[in-house]
Amino acid sequence: MNLLAVAFASLVGSLHCGAMCGGIAACVGGSSPAGVRDAAGRTLAYHTARLVGYLVLGGVAGLLGASVDGFGRAALGFANVAGILMGVVLLALAVRQLRPVRARPLVQLRTGAAGRGAALLSKWLPRRDTTGAAVVGLLTAVLPCGWLWSFVALAAAQADVGGGAAIMAAMWLGTLPALTTVGVGSAWLGRALGRHAPKITAAVLFALAIASLTGRLMPTWTADEGEAPASCH
Amino acid sequence: MSLIGATESIALVESCSHCGREIAPAVAPAFCCSGCETVYAALGSCGLGGFYAMRDEFGARATAAAASFDYAWLDTDEVLATHGFTPGSVALRLTGLHCAACVWLLERLPQAVPGTLRARVDFGAQVLHLQWDPARVSLSSIASFVHGLGYPVQLGAAEADRAAKLARRRTIWRLAVTGALAGNTMLAAFALYAGELSSMDDGFRRMFEILGLLFAIPAVTWGAWPFYAGAIAGLRMRVLHMDLPISLGIVAGFVASAWATIVGNGALYFDTVTMLVFLLLVGRHLQSWGQARVRTRSELMTALVPPLAERDEDGVWTKIPSDRLVQGDRIRVLAGGKFTADGEVLDGHSHADLSILTGESRPEAIGPGSQIFAGATNLSEAVELRVSRAGGASRVGQIVARLCAEDDRPAPIVRTADRLAGWFVAAVLLLAVIGGLWWWPRSPSTAFDVVISLLVVSCPCALGLATPMALTVARARAARAGLMLRSGAALESLARVKHLLVDKTGTLTEGRLEVVASSVDREVEPLVVALERRSRHPIARALAAWAAPTAGPTAELEGVRDVQEHPGLGLEGTVAGHRVRIGSAQWLGAADRDDVRLALARARTPVAVEVDGVVRGVLAVSDRVRPEARAVLERLRALGKSIEICSGDHPAVVAAVAEELGVAGRGGCTPEDKAARVAQWAPAAMIGDGINDALAMRRATVGIAVRGGAEAALSVAEVYLGRDDLDGIAELFEGAKRTQHVVLRNLGFSLIYNAVFAGLALAGFITPLVAAILMPISSLTVIGSSFASRTFGPARRAQDVRPGAQRFPLSTDLPDAMEALAATSRGA
Known part of the structure; x- marks a missing residue:
């Protein structure tokens, strides 16, 4: 099953998730006077909401991919246009990982999407309750994160609503270990592997791009001409 | 949200302030992407910015091991001085040494780190003896490099003990966890095998495959890490380490299986790979245990000084390790036991055998106030002493330290492993590729087994161990038998030697020379005594001892000056205004005198005495041939060695002794003659006095010193006989x-x-599993073989006694004429 490959790729690259969202996860799931059960509840709400957010993202991306595919088939006369397009996008993202990164100073925050996202997060993060955690989880799904959007591109390449959602579910599964050992573990890993993190990420993206370009990540039911989708569990 | 406003807090950063990714230098805080920027701002604005401090604090704790990479403190001269080292030379304690490959790798440091002059590893003591040029490289850089190879460095014993304890605990945890993972992977594999027979549901099959993958991940990452660390360290040193094939085998097995699991097609080897890692870890643990038995310095110390001492603790004699004794301790040594420390006798009278240090086996009487040394044997009664120096600080400890430090030939371990390991690993990798290519078209699963098995079974550890293991064990056994070797390489040289040059006086003879006849005027005797007391040559001592009773108070003549020793010829100096020369008859132009001819006819050494240019008489000096000499030379001949006596003594005397012993003899040799002769006969050994034959010993393939103090002898000879028999x-x-x-x-x-x-x-x-079992067995066989071989020692000595080949009563064969001349002398 290709979804396992996606989950594996997500797991390998989830070092990034730990470093990026580790802080949020640590604050959401951190201990409070209400006790461990409360913290566990918030953590569950956060990850569940994140999953929901990813599923929606994947579904929408799949739908868009199907449209692109349909357009490609009608206008250009060949299939898997979305797969090829997204493959190219993933390749570009892989190459970008390897290029030196220009620093962004904090002063830019006052404007733009980043500023709005930060404002929303800062509204819900301090609430320290299940609802707040769930909202933060949903907001995580729309963070301007390159890694996350790479998988969205992959979901679009599926050209199928279910396939796209499944890709994002697999991606979510791969991020779980990193985000449940949030903060401390990821900080240590980040320092230990920090220099190599972009290369690891690029390698994963490159592998996914190749898989997308060659149609290897097509949903099983699409490849098998319309059979019912098989459960991954 | 705090924006940059205060100019005094401006700082440049080169990593993302949120995720840590490398970025171009910018004013802090700076980010790699807008995602990080968003999260950073959100955390800061709702008062959760403390997360970063907490993360860094925990991160710092988690990276404590990495922080120890910082060895800047080693660059402080005071720190080195505290541990008794000076800049340029140090002994660093290591953790993580587990086999010959580690030794081999670390001893190549001079090639890898410019400025490192010499690196020698004492495996048993887990110590790296390092010499470096402080002007070219700092010790902290070398230590960091060594740490990066996988060997954390300590300077003090306490820290090293702590680190070793932690390392042991980590090893045991690794073994236990990997074992448990291997067991569980096997269970999952059994379920899959059983499922194949009973048509298992696809869902269950998938579950067991994924379980196998999950169990295998920690086993092949964390469990197998020591092998990867070895392989990576080798690659960093640009050598093919013996862990490389093993690592490749593990990774290949895991990747193939993981791929098969992901694509849902192909054979799975998770059970094989995890069990392989477990068995390899067990094997490495066993190897480590076996090799720790091979000690260099510590083994030599144990051979010479008992490991346990009896210390007085509030009136109770308690046994403690000898190296824990400190100055001022009161210890007891029973009759027949060896002294465990240097010290002063407080109570009891006894006799001590100091031959291990002095080469002199005559018992020395000791009592309250006597100084005694560790390694000496207490012969008659129990004595108590106060410790002055113990362990490495004792006299014997310093000799052992010197033996190890002066082992400046390339260690056999390096030479052997260097020659073999690189080529061996390359050959194994090539064979694995050929084997894999051959088998793949026929049976991919067999190809996998072949490649993994070959990579694992062909471990060159046994090859690398074969020579150094045997030499180190033999060296320690030799030390226990009173034969101290300056290096393990000396054993190789001894076996290679075909010719033996043997000094006569003090080597084949007892070295207790005595004057047996004299034609010297009585009034000259005080001059002889006064001059000869300035020399330590055996003949000089014999002359001084002979004339002393008759010389009277005049023997202590004032004004002895311009004393000059002529090696192989004699001694000259000015005594009470007279120019006195004492030495060989030929040197003094007295070869034609009748008394000289008479002494030579009776195999005595004629020593002429000249005062103010006039020969005033001749002394006939005699030395008894050691009773065991003939048998010993026969044993040496039986080994295929050709023997020649090479002595500075008169040719006639040497010829007589040589004939007596049935070997060739050459007399009248100067030290230069001996050196030339030994060079001409190479490979040859020079056996003689540690001091007088120094030049020839240095020129010989192996120098063997039979007399003199151990320290002096070992400065010129490869071997020192710490016992008084041939x-x-x-x-x-x-x-x-x-x-x-x-x-x-x-x-x-x-x-x-x-x-x-x-x-x-x-x-x-x-199969790979059989290979993993065989690999450590090969190394353990070599270790066992080295330990089981009785190369030196009492048991072997007893076996070597051949009927009629020993204890030949030479003394009874001495010519009667010698006894008659001795009687004449006593009468005079």
Whole structure:
């Protein structure tokens, strides 16, 4: 099953998730006077909401991919246009990982999407309750994160609503270990592997791009001409 | 949200302030992407910015090991001085040494780190002896490099003990967890095998496959990490480490299985790979345990000084390790025991055998106030002493330290492993590729087994161990038998030697010279005594002792000056205004005198005395041939050695002794003559006095010193006989020959093992698990073989006694004429 490959790729690259969202996860799931059960509840709400957010993202991306595919088939006369397009996008993202990164100073925050996202997060993060955690989880799904959007591109390449959602579910599964050992573990890993993190990420993206370009990540039911989708569990 | 406003807090950063990713230098805080920027701002604005401080604090704790990479403190001279080192030379304690490969790798430091002059590893003590040029490289840089190779560095014993304890605990945890993972992977595999027979549901099959993958991930990452660390360290040093094939085998097995699991097609080897890692860890643990038995410095110390001492603790005699004794301790040594520390006798009277240090086996009487040394034997009664120096600080401890430090020839471990390991690993990798390519079209699963088995079974550890193991064990055994070798390489040289040049006086003879006849005027005797007391030559001592009773108070003549010793000729100086020369008759132009001819006719050494240019008489000096000399020379001849006596004594005297012993003899040799002769006969050994034959010993393939203090002897000779009998020389060569047999046996076994099992692996007859079991067995066989071989020691000595070949009563064969001349002398 290709979804396992996606989950594996997500797991390998989830070092990034730990470093990026580790802080949020640590604050959401951190201990409070209400006790461990409360913290566990918030953590569950956060990850569940994140999953929901990813599923929606994947579904929408799949739908868009199907449209692109349909357009490609009608206008250009060949299939898997979305797969090829997204493959190219993933390749570009892989190459970008390897290029030196220009620093962004904090002063830019006052404007733009980043500023709005930060404002929303800062509204819900301090609430320290299940609802707040769930909202933060949903907001995580729309963070301007390159890694996350790479998988969205992959979901679009599926050209199928279910396939796209499944890709994002697999991606979510791969991020779980990193985000449940949030903060401390990821900080240590980040320092230990920090220099190599972009290369690891690029390698994963490159592998996914190749898989997308060659149609290897097509949903099983699409490849098998319309059979019912098989459960991954 | 705090924006940059205060100019005094401006700082440049080169990593993302949120995720840590490398970025171009910018004013802090700076980010790699807008995602990080968003999260950073959100956390800051709702008062959760403390997360970063907490993360860094925990991160710092988690990276404590990495932080220890910082060895800047080693660059402080005071720190080195506290541990008794000076800049340029240090002994660093290591953790993580586990086999010959580590030694081999670390001893190549001078090639890898410019400015490192010399690196020698004492495996048993887990110490790296390092010499470096402080002007070119700092010690902290070298230490960091060594740490990066996987060997954390300590300076003090306490820290090293702590680190070793932690390392042991980590090893045991790794073994236990990997074992548990391997067991669980096997269970999952059994379920899959059983499922194949009973048509298991696809969902269950998938579950067990994924379970296998999950169990295998920690086993092949964390469990197998020591092998990867070795392989990576080798690559960093640009050598093919013996862990490389093993690592490749593990990774290949895991990747193939993981891929098969992901694509849902292909054979799974998770059970094999995890069990392989577990068995390899067990094997490495066993190897480590076995090799820790091979100690260099510590083994030598144990051979010379008992490991336990009896210390007075509030009136109770308590046994404690000898190296824990400190100055001022009161210890007890029972009759027949060895002294465990240097010190002053407080109570009891006894006799001590100090031959291990002085080469003199005559018991020395000791009582309250006497100074005694560790390693000496207490012969008659129990004594108590106050410790002045113990362990490495004792006299024998310093000798052992010097023995190890002066082992400046390339260690056998380096030479052997250097020659073999690089080529061996390359050959194994090539064979694995060929084997894999051959088998793949026929049976991919067999190809996998063949490649993994070959990579694992062909470990060159046994080859690398074969020589150094045998030499180190033999060296320690030799030390226990009173034969101290400056290096393990000396044993190899001893076995190679074909010719032996033997000094006469003090070597084949007892060295207790006495004047047996004299034609010297009585009034000259005080001058003889006064001058000869300035020399330590055996003949000088004999002359001084002979004339002292008759010389009276005038023997202490004032004004002895311009004393000059002419090696091989004699001594001259000005005594009470007279120019006095004492030495060989030829040197003094007295060869034609009748008394000289008479002494030579009776195999005595004529010593002429000249005062103010006039020969005033001749002294006939005699020395008894050691009773065991003839038997010992016969044993040496039986080993195929040709022997020649080479002495500065008169040719006629040397010829007489040589004839007596049935060997060739050459007299009248100066030290230069001896050196030239030994060079001409190379490979040859020079056996003689540590001081007088220094030049020849240095020129010889092996120098063997039989007299003098251990420290002085070992400064010129490769071997020092710490006992007062010649049997030691025969034992030395016999032991060296036996050691060579052990070396060859070990090497032969290793080569045959590798050839046979590599062949079987290539042919597909060995599974990876069998290979993992065989690999440590090969190393342990070599270790066992070295320990089981009685190369030196009492048991071997007893076996070597051949009827009629020993204890030849030479003394009874001395010519009657000598006894008659002695009587004449006593009468005079």
